[in-house]
Amino acid sequence: MKVMVVGANGQIGKQVVEKLQHSEHTVTAVVRKQEQVNEFKNKGIEAALLDLEGKVDSLTEAFTVADAIIFAAGSGGHTGPDKTLLIDLDGAVKTMEAAEAAGVERYILVSAFDADKRENWNAEMRPYYVAKHYADRMLEQSKLNYTIVKPGGLINENALGKVTVGVDAEPSTITREDVADVLVASLEEANTYQKSFNVVNGTLPIKEALKNL
Template sequence: MEKILIAGATGSTGKRIIEILNSSTSFEPIALIRKEEQKEVFEDMGVTTVMGDLEKDLDHTVKGIDRVIFAAGSGGNTGEDKTIAVDQEGAKRLIDAAKKANIKKFIMLSAMGADNPSSNEDLKTYLEAKANADDYLRESGLDYTIVRPGALTDDLGLAKVKLGEKLNERGEISRDDVAFLLVMSLADPLVKNKTFEALEGREPIKNALIDMSQA
């Protein structure tokens, strides 16, 4: 089984990713945690953890890892300094570590609007940080997928989405469905080196990813 490092494992979307991967026969989740007290939750699930801080050196966190999902982020709800430190510089730090470790694929959870941060004044710093991290990943030479969802909800996932490089509309999507999109993007050659937006929709996730791969 391939080992998948999940940055942001303690977050709402990260926990869903862990749950999906934990029942997979192809992938084994490795939860990146920052505090010792976070370990127990994952141990109870039978999930391996690795200690690491996105604001510090991360080279040790990718040893023996095959692929990475970056689902960490402030969501634009923290101060500007923290947003840049985590969403931008933390992502860059993990990309650098992944590149050194010859990671097979890096999956980035970004945000709709990252292609035009000035369109949303309230989230401008957050979207700029996401945009910079996305650009850094695209230029890294790593195989990647960048998923840019609309507003995240805690609704039950419907496993049906609308994907596109640019959807030209705003909307919502459940964290459940975003987690499935990120996990399914791990598989090759699905959505290799693709950046796309995602909203709830009518097309089954797997079909939508196949269509996006061929776009």
């Protein structure tokens, strides 16, 4: 499967790209700066320079070679609500529109724990949750074969390899590497198709947990 990772220079995106590079899939890292393109190409990884604040047509043209899109992009914690809306919401929706127009069926989106439950949102991060909430809803209303992965609090520790998913996932943390593993494992796991689920570190191996969704 030819997979394009949008937000490939982010903390989760980088790990997704590295894992796909050493899998049966082929990967293209989608980034927003030329120096990032150069860094990936120096590692032998195909890369594409695309602007999520640009036109959908440019994204569509790039996506025509893909079988799947993994959207792991984000405006980051150092930007304001305006960038959150432009990247986490509008940027995500643009890639959905482009994927549909390009004939890409498989689309995986990184969201946030309980993004569908307004009453559980962190007050200090409301713009972020608003963006995730509506991006999720737009994906669910699309024609794409989607999976929405909603991780708990992200931590930078070594992967544990075990998770709890769906309704059994209580608010907790998950390593970024485990999120990356969930995204890659979801690509061809039919039980994740057309589903949205919370995920935290837990008790089951990732592939087993996804099969039990």
